[in-house]
Amino acid sequence: MTAVRFQFAALSAVVILCSAVSTSALAQKSYDPGATDTEIRVGNIMPYSGPASAYGVIGKTQEAYFNKINAEGGINGRKIKFISYDDAYSPPKTVEQARKLVESDEVLFIFNSLGTSTNSAIRKYMNEKKVPQLFVASGASKWNDPKQYPWTMGWQPSYASEARIYAKYIMKEKPDARIGVLFQNDDFGKDYLKGLKDGLGAKASMIVIEDSYETSEPAIDEHVVKIKASGADVFISIATPKFAAQAIKKAAEIAWHPMHIISNVSASVGGVMEPAGFEVAQGILSATYAKDGSDPQWDNDPGMKNFYAFLEKYYPKANRLDGAVVFGYGAAQTLVKVLQMCGDDLTRANVMKQAANMKDVELDTLLPGIRINTSAENFAPIEQLQMMRFKGKKWELFGSIISSELSN
């Protein structure tokens, strides 16, 4: 009975939608390679093998999500054909796969390909070919450069955005702070440090010490001691999980209790907080933008209910604790919204135009209040985060949603 009623409702909705579209836009259909009346071909490149193969889950989640969309009738009647290739996280292979997708499979665009150096390798090619490189799965801030690279757009908050949020938080909560920064000496660490300085603006002198470490160092104990000795009372560790855990442990060992902020990449409970020790990790701060699939506070959240229902039906093997599943779902949902906005104008130019025209889009997996906004000058879809504090055995969100835009 309910099913019948739902079908009727859906049917009438479709009829209304169709009439609305046909009257308003006069339904001019235009296509670029990769789009037809029945199909939209979407390319994707993931490290299914190799050193970063853990991220391959993102591609698998997205494939499952597009299966769901297709089972529900597709987008404006068109099915998504998701063609995802393995590049083993090796840039030359990424170039080969991107060319295969564009020139041989003739996809409309490449979506959410993963990695910083892998995407850097194809950025020039994609822009020369004028094929969208949409929602790049990397935290580097370089994807937001619409002037030079109008065909490339990021998705998640960049490292720099996240750092700007810590800067805002510190200036508000502790205006006389003496900040000590420990950062990893690579693009990740440097992007972050720059964001922090931009965020502090004129008050960048609050940073009393910046100390870098190499990933080849076995332990970073000395760096923590050095930063403590500088008299800092805020400790920001821009470190990957192993080193972030070491920093938490060492600070406790030398009885140093500053305001301790760790980057979102190291905010894993199982990977960082537990090995460092729950008792010494209390009160540590970080920020996030997505709901945690393992957190019971979202059990009755309508968005997460959609997410769990999707996992049950289309991807039952998925591990809910894996942040990559939430990530893949969110990015795929964003793409579906953009394609819906495109209507029957499925040209590459229009895909970019619509992607740069998102206004207050909400996703099932984003924290309540975080919205996607883009414009012709702003190619950074997610720019808001919320602070969180570690308490007991999990993270607790607090405060309001903070935007990373530099508005003073």
Add this chain to the structure above:
Amino acid sequence: MSAAEEVVAEGHEAVEAVPKRAMTLGTTTSLVVLAALLIVPAFAKNFIIFQITMLLIYGLAVLALNILTGGSGQFSLGQSAFYAVGAYTSAVLMEQFNVNYALTLPIAGVICFGFGYLFGKPALRLSGVYLALATFALATAMPQLLKLNFLEHWTGGVQGLVVTKPDAPFGLKMSQDTWLYYFTLAVTVAIYVFSVNLLRSRSGRAFMAIRDNEIAASSMGVNVALYKTLAFGVSAGITGVSGALGAIAVQFVAPDSYTITLAISLFLGMVVGGVGWLPGSFVGAAFIIFVPNMAESISKGLSGAVFGVLLFLVIFLVPHGARQVAIVSQQMLGKLRK
């Protein structure tokens, strides 16, 4: 003669040191292959042309390893390091110093020759697995060396460098890919001919004498130390040129591109193509480029396992690689003629 003896004799024949002629293809076959390669762009899409360009480039790198291992009998798991040095030399010269791309190739070759020669010196004291391990260390160290701070000004650090693809010269009306293909083909043919002649020359005979028996070679008056380091130098030089071509074709260099996986792929290509058989290098290159794609189309989640099974089958059924297939098919052709 009993059947068992016959089998042994046959097996022995295949393992025997490669005679000079058997290292190459016959003249007719070579010309047919060359003609086929020359007309490919007329029929293929740009993407296929790009893939064949990459095949030639990796083929050159495998060929270089083949000279070292098949020729002088030294192992190397560190070819990716020479490949990286070549690629970076070319990329940095092109992007930071505006040197013409064609000129960067010989420079990359010379720099890598020097690098390989110098590395070959201490490596003289090592042999077999120990040499493999030393070169392995070189391959693991290379990506980190490329990230060094004081080099970052030129290399772009972890971000890497984007390389501009050259246009066809003299106003020729062909796409960048087609031009690069012909350019690569010309370089490949030149290096191939050079390698064949090198192995047929006095130096080549010295390499092979060292490979077969070092003591015997030195008692015949071969300067073992000199020729061993020379083999390293030549191999590194050719790898450097192929790395430089690779950087131009891929249009990007980054430390992540030249990890130990690349070195192992090249080694694998050599084994699959047949150790010591130069044309096999290109068959091996085709294997390392196309078989992972095939494996992926069979199963995405288990692509690595499928690749492993395929590799195992090749090693099990044709342990001498493409060379064995070529010899067998040649024999069958011969029988048919009779």
